[in-house]
Structure formats: C-alpha cells, structure tokens
Amino acid sequence: MSSPQEQSQQSPSFHRGSFTDEIENARTDLSRKLLLGDAAGDSPSPSETAPTLSPTTSATPSTPDLDISDSPLTPPGAEDDALVADSFAFAFDIDGVLVRGGRPIPEAVEAMKVLNGENKYGIKIPYIFLTNGGGKSEAERCGDLSRQLQVDISPAQFICGHTPMSEMATKYKTVLVVGGEGEKCRTVAQSYGFKDVVTPGDIIKADSATTPFRKLTPEELKNSKERDFSDVVIEAIFVFADSRDWAGDLQIIIDLAMSKGGRIGTLSETFEEGPPIFFSHNDVVWSAAHENVRLGMGALRGIVEYTFKEVTKGKTLETHAFGKPQIGTFEFATRLLKRWRKNEHGLNAPPNTVYFVGDTPESDIRGTNLFNERAENDWYSILVKTGVYQEGTEAAFKPRVTVDTVLDAVNHGIEREMQRRKDRQAARKPKLTDMPTLSLEHGGNKGANDFAIISPAEERELDVIA
Numbered sequence: 001m002s003s004p005q006e007q008s009q010q011s012p013s014f015h016r017g018s019f020t021d022e023i024e025n026a027r028t029d030l031s032r033k034l035l036l037g038d039a040a041g042d043s044p045s046p047s048e049t050a051p052t053l054s055p056t057t058s059a060t061p062s063t064p065d066l067d068i069s070d071s072p073l074t075p076p077g078a079e080d081d082a083l084v085a086d087s088f089a090f091a092f093d094i095d096g097v098l099v100r101g102g103r104p105i106p107e108a109v110e111a112m113k114v115l116n117g118e119n120k121y122g123i124k125i126p127y128i129f130l131t132n133g134g135g136k137s138e139a140e141r142c143g144d145l146s147r148q149l150q151v152d153i154s155p156a157q158f159i160c161g162h163t164p165m166s167e168m169a170t171k172y173k174t175v176l177v178v179g180g181e182g183e184k185c186r187t188v189a190q191s192y193g194f195k196d197v198v199t200p201g202d203i204i205k206a207d208s209a210t211t212p213f214r215k216l217t218p219e220e221l222k223n224s225k226e227r228d229f230s231d232v233v234i235e236a237i238f239v240f241a242d243s244r245d246w247a248g249d250l251q252i253i254i255d256l257a258m259s260k261g262g263r264i265g266t267l268s269e270t271f272e273e274g275p276p277i278f279f280s281h282n283d284v285v286w287s288a289a290h291e292n293v294r295l296g297m298g299a300l301r302g303i304v305e306y307t308f309k310e311v312t313k314g315k316t317l318e319t320h321a322f323g324k325p326q327i328g329t330f331e332f333a334t335r336l337l338k339r340w341r342k343n344e345h346g347l348n349a350p351p352n353t354v355y356f357v358g359d360t361p362e363s364d365i366r367g368t369n370l371f372n373e374r375a376e377n378d379w380y381s382i383l384v385k386t387g388v389y390q391e392g393t394e395a396a397f398k399p400r401v402t403v404d405t406v407l408d409a410v411n412h413g414i415e416r417e418m419q420r421r422k423d424r425q426a427a428r429k430p431k432l433t434d435m436p437t438l439s440l441e442h443g444g445n446k447g448a449n450d451f452a453i454i455s456p457a458e459e460r461e462l463d464v465i466a
Contacts, residue, residue, distance in 0.1 A: 176237045
C-alpha cells in the first residue's frame with residue numbers, strides 16, 4: 001500500500017480549499033476576467049491569488065495576452081495599487097452641474113467619490129473641470145471647489161474662462177482688465193505674465209469725470225494705481241470676469257473702442273482703430289442661487305456691440321470670446337487633460353472618449369458637439385437638469401444623453417464603457433460549432449458509466465486520503 005506522501009505525488013488535488021472557498025474563488029476569478037480581460041488560453045492556476053476589486057488593492061494576475069488598447073483600465077499595479085481607467089475621462093462644467101449659488105449640489109459630492117474609486121469596479125477615472133466662470137486665480141477657485149466637494153482638486157486639472165488668455169501674455173504688454181472683485185483680476189493677469197495691467201479704477205482715479213455716476217470707494221481709491229495716461233496705449237481689453245459695474249465698465253470699453261489706437265481720451269475719425277476686445281466667455285445667462293437664471297458676461301458683450309453701433313451711427317464692433325462653446329477652449333482643455341493624465345496617472349495615450357457634463361445647451365452642449373466634429377477622439381455630451389436647462393423645455397443643441405444629475409452622468413459613462421468592453425470581448429471569442437452532445441442517459445457510446453459525479457464532501461475526502 002502506498003504511503004499518503006506517495007499518493008499525494010501521484011494524484012492532483014481537485015480543489016483549492018473548502019466548498020465555500022471554491023465558490024468564493026470562482027466568484028473572484030469571474031470578477032477578474034470581467035474587469036481585466038479574458039486572455040485567450042490563459043486560465044488561472046491553483047496558486048494564483050484572485051484579485052480584490054477595491055480602490056486600495058491591486059489585482060495582479062498574469063494576463064500576457066491582454067489587449068491593453070481594448071481595455072478601459074491601466075495594467076494592474078500601474079498607479080499606487082489602484083486601477084485607473086485609461087480609455088475614457090470626464091470633463092465637468094461647475095455652476096449648475098456641481099455647485100449652485102456657492103453650495104454643492106448633493107449628488108456632486110457622491111459623484112466625486114465614484115470617480116475616485118468608490119464604485120463597484122474599484123477604478124479611478126481621470127477628470128478635469130472646464131468652467132466659464134472666473135474672477136479668481138485657478139488656485140483660489142480650486143480651494144473653493146475642494147471645500148465644496150470634499151475632495152482635493154489641483155489647479156493642474158482646472159480651467160477658468162480666462163485661463164486660455166494666459167497664452168496671450170507675450171503678445172500684449174499694456175492691457176485693460178475688466179471685471180471681478182477688487183484687485184483680483186489684476187493679480188490673476190499679472191500671474192499670467194501680463195507686464196502692464198490697467199483696471200477701470202485706475203482710469204477713473206486719473207479722471208473722475210470718466211464715469212459720472214460711479215464714484216470710487218475709499219478702498220478702490222487706495223488700490224487703484226496713480227498714473228499719467230497721456231502716453232499710455234492700451235493694446236487690448238480683456239474682460240476676465242463678470243462686471244460689478246456694468247455702466248462704468250461699458251463707458252470705458254466704448255471709449256477705448258472709439259479711440260485712436262487705444263489712447264485714452266482720444267476719438268477716432270473712422271472708429272476702426274480701437275484695441276481688440278476679448279471676453280472670457282459668452283454665456284448670456286448662468287445658474288446662480290436665484291430660482292431663475294441670471295444675466296452673464298454674454299449679455300454685457302451684446303450690449304457693448306449694440307451700443308458701439310448706436311453711437312457710431314452703424315459701425316460694427318467685432319469682439320472675441322473665449323470659454324465654451326469656443327473651439328479654442330476645448331483645444332486648451334485637451335492639452336490640459338493630456339498633461340493631467342500623464343503627470344497624475346502615468347497615462348501617455350489620449351482617452352478614446354471624453355464625457356463632458358454641462359447644464360447649458362448653448363455653451364456646454366454646443367461646444368462639445370462642435371469640437372467632437374474635429375477632435376481625434378470622441379467628445380460625448382451629457383446634459384444635466386440641475387442648472388440652466390429645465391426639464392420640459394426643448395434644448396437648442398442636442399446632447400448625446402440627458403440625465404437628472406451629475407451622479408447619473410458619471411454612472412452612465414462608466415456603465416457605457418464597461419458594456420462596450422464586454423461587447424468587444426464577446427465579439428472576439430470564437431464560436432464553437434459541431435460539438436458532440438454528452439448525455440448521462442444509458443445507451444449509446446457514452447453513458448453514465450463514463451462520468452463520475454463527485455459531491456463536495458466526497459471531493460474533500462479524496463483530497464484528504466489521496
């Protein structure tokens with residue numbers, strides 16, 4: 001009779017533990033294959049440890065035949081033991097999507113948790129923020145949003161309406177910056193590299209008759225710069241943020257638009273010599289704390305152009321806008337997302353799909369759809385009902401999908417990506433045909449005697465006495 005040790009060498013074990021353990025192993029093996037791909041001909045060995053699908057634990061099976069280009073995830077262990085979606089990303093508008101009136105929309109906090117790994121797949125999804133709002137530095141806006149959404153947000157993943165203006169700092173030296181609170185926009189412009197920044201307060205301080213109905217407060221008088229404008233040439237006007245004094249700012253903008261080459265106090269004979277005028281966005285309305293939408297910078301832009309035409313007896317003033325839906329802003333966002341994915345997540349290739357979530361059809365959805373027509377990847381527009389767009393109205397520009405909240409948008413994108421991946425996997429699997437039919441019935445060439453049905457108890461017994 002063979003010793004138990006000899007029998008162990010002759011007969012393999014049929015299971016990897018108790019019956020309960022076997023069921024759990026099968027479940028985790030299946031989860032791994034759904035999440036990481038079922039590589040052809042690659043089956044787990046009894047010694048492999050099945051992955052745990054969580055944000056803090058790495059799944060590390062051997063998958064030599066996995067087609068990474070077809071996976072929505074980075075290879076296991078690529079980033080701090082967390083799985084990261086590499087084939088898709090998200091971009092978010094802020095007002096009306098994540099916050100409203102300075103307060104977070106409740107579902108937004110949960111959406112951030114899902115993006116950062118608290119989902120059933122245990123994956124992190126890269127994301128950026130693309131807002132038409134401004135008036136503060138990107139760092140200050142990120143600090144506000146971090147507190148509101150209870151998550152750390154970096155300026156490296158954030159675009160204000162005026163952020164793309166930073167690329168024009170080398171083109172214009174002396175500029176007029178309009179909008180925002182106090183001296184914040186001057187500070188932001190200087191941080192972008194603009195060498196000589198003038199504000200409406202500086203012009204009013206030099207000549208109080210410029211705006212008959214606006215008088216500077218003691219604080220404004222203190223902060224505004226003393227200077228002689230007789231030899232100053234304003235090379236460009238930048239409206240960084242919403243005006244706090246539409247009448248005064250409108251007067252100064254029109255004065256310069258009608259000037260001789262941007263010289264304050266002069267009047268052009270042709271009304272075609274004024275400096276270029278740039279607005280950080282063109283939203284006519286936006287979602288604030290009030291139950292109805294409020295007027296935005298796009299309304300001021302329209303008033304500037306209309307007023308110029310009226311006072312010049314028909315001349316047309318051509319102004320320029322950044323922000324959504326301008327293609328340049330989405331191109332800027334593409335470059336930002338590329339840097340963020342590479343520096344934060346170690347991803348070098350661009351995502352196949354970018355899900356953009358917004359609340360304004362005229363800017364968010366229109367811009368996303370327009371950019372998608374020329375982008376190398378797929379920009380997928382999602383409209384939420386928590387901001388400018390209201391259910392029951394007809395959206396002027398159609399999104400790919402409309403959902404209730406930003407949390408619904410995030411879940412929609414994740415599930416769409418996972419279903420697309422499952423469909424691709426199913427399409428690649430070979431279909432087996434002309435396979436023999438096995439039967440446990442007596443008779444024929446194959447019968448019950450050719451098969452052994454072993455219960456879990458018998459299996460454990462075999463393993464013990466083998």
